[in-house]
Amino acid sequence: MRERGLLIVLSGPSGVGKGTVRKALFSQEDTNFEYSISATTRKPREGEVNGVDYFFKSREEFETMIKENKLLEWAEYVGNYYGTPIDYVEKTLSEGKDVFLEIEVQGALQVKNAFPEGLFIFLAPPSLSELKNRIVNRGTESEDLINNRMKVAKEEIDMMDAYDYVVENDKVEHACDRIKAIVTAEHCRRDRIAARYKRMLEVE
Amino acid sequence: MRERGLLIVLSGPSGVGKGTVRKALFSQEDTNFEYSISATTRKPREGEVNGVDYFFKSREEFETMIKENKLLEWAEYVGNYYGTPIDYVEKTLSEGKDVFLEIEVQGALQVKNAFPEGLFIFLAPPSLSELKNRIVNRGTESEDLINNRMKVAKEEIDMMDAYDYVVENDKVEHACDRIKAIVTAEHCRRDRIAARYKRMLEVE
Numbered sequence: 001m002r003e004r005g006l007l008i009v010l011s012g013p014s015g016v017g018k019g020t021v022r023k024a025l026f027s028q029e030d031t032n033f034e035y036s037i038s039a040t041t042r043k044p045r046e047g048e049v050n051g052v053d054y055f056f057k058s059r060e061e062f063e064t065m066i067k068e069n070k071l072l073e074w075a076e077y078v079g080n081y082y083g084t085p086i087d088y089v090e091k092t093l094s095e096g097k098d099v100f101l102e103i104e105v106q107g108a109l110q111v112k113n114a115f116p117e118g119l120f121i122f123l124a125p126p127s128l129s130e131l132k133n134r135i136v137n138r139g140t141e142s143e144d145l146i147n148n149r150m151k152v153a154k155e156e157i158d159m160m161d162a163y164d165y166v167v168e169n170d171k172v173e174h175a176c177d178r179i180k181a182i183v184t185a186e187h188c189r190r191d192r193i194a195a196r197y198k199r200m201l202e203v204e
Numbered sequence: 205m206r207e208r209g210l211l212i213v214l215s216g217p218s219g220v221g222k223g224t225v226r227k228a229l230f231s232q233e234d235t236n237f238e239y240s241i242s243a244t245t246r247k248p249r250e251g252e253v254n255g256v257d258y259f260f261k262s263r264e265e266f267e268t269m270i271k272e273n274k275l276l277e278w279a280e281y282v283g284n285y286y287g288t289p290i291d292y293v294e295k296t297l298s299e300g301k302d303v304f305l306e307i308e309v310q311g312a313l314q315v316k317n318a319f320p321e322g323l324f325i326f327l328a329p330p331s332l333s334e335l336k337n338r339i340v341n342r343g344t345e346s347e348d349l350i351n352n353r354m355k356v357a358k359e360e361i362d363m364m365d366a367y368d369y370v371v372e373n374d375k376v377e378h379a380c381d382r383i384k385a386i387v388t389a390e391h392c393r394r395d396r397i398a399a400r401y402k403r404m405l406e407v408e
């Protein structure tokens with residue numbers, strides 16, 4: 001029987017660059033975890049592809065998934081639903097593969113309740129002012145929406161204490177290196193592997 | 205004021221290759237921690253240099269260091285003393301640098317009592333039989349000594365539970381990669397950096 005995989009949850013405030021870091025991670029050859037694609041009711045941004053970046057759903061479709069318990073977590077965020085289809089996550093963990101979730105803070109907290117043994121990584125902005133610049137420069141949102149997001153982000157930064165690790169997104173490549181190091185280290189944790197190691201020794 | 209550095213303790217059973225892994229780690233350019241050289245009363249093996257591999261001491265010299273509390277830890281192991289001079293460790297941690305100790309299991313447990321906030325990594329053999337092969341192939345020890353070491357090593361493997369991480373020394377380069385990942389990850393631990401991060405946000 002294979003060991004169960006690790007559930008890796010990357011979250012952090014809006015605009016911090018979760019999606020950019022996730023894409024960079026999965027473009028690297030030595031990344032050996034499975035990405036779990038989220039479902040959302042928000043409209044695709046330019047370049048985003050259904051089934052690759054997100055599963056884009058109508059509100060009706062999403063609410064049906066909620067009712068049928070088909071989501072590991074879900075949240076309404078700035079007027080849209082975001083959530084994680086549960087079937088893929090369960091199947092992949094049971095195959096012994098690590099699953100990587102990139103989700104909003106509200107969803108991460110729900111996952112923590114359901115999977116406290118998961119690995120919770122908070123992607124942090126180098127500063128609040130830089131967070132603001134990033135949102136402004138994204139250029140696809142109104143001032144009101146940006147101010148709303150800033151307020152939400154300040155609240156979310158206070159949520160850092162719910163996480164196991166904090167990775168500052170000073171440079172995308174550095175953030176990726178740190179996330180990969182965290183996953184490697186977690187696989188070496190004594191409390192996860194001592195039992196397996198002792199079993200191995202007894203066999204010989 | 206700089207943050208205090210991490211004390212990284214690599215230990216594990218005799219013959220597992222602690223010294224080889226330590227040398228490989230410190231030959232790599234991206235290793236950015238300071239090595240703490242141990243003191244010992246055992247005789248230098250071929251190629252070992254005083255002040256590089258160990259500080260080689262007489263029993264009288266070593267016992268004076270014990271009496272004067274000049275050692276962070278010390279142990280008598282297979283008839284010889286091993287220990288860590290305390291001054292260098294304290295000075296380096298207070299400068300904000302990580303200190304790396306490679307020591308026997310008895311000494312690691314003493315360090316854990318004195319520095320529970322340290323990072324304790326157990327270097328594990330892929331199997332007990334391979335451990336035996338390594339000791340036999342070292343070719344510098346008698347059969348009696350080897351059998352004695354095997355007995356000690358079996359006891360030490362039971363000590364794994366005192367450590368934070370277990371790194372299997374299947375290949376030296378893999379072990380080095382895992383140790384570096386563990387140190388990187390520990391620097392990202394939320395409980396270590398959240399206070400600093402929040403302070404940084406408040407300044408701006």
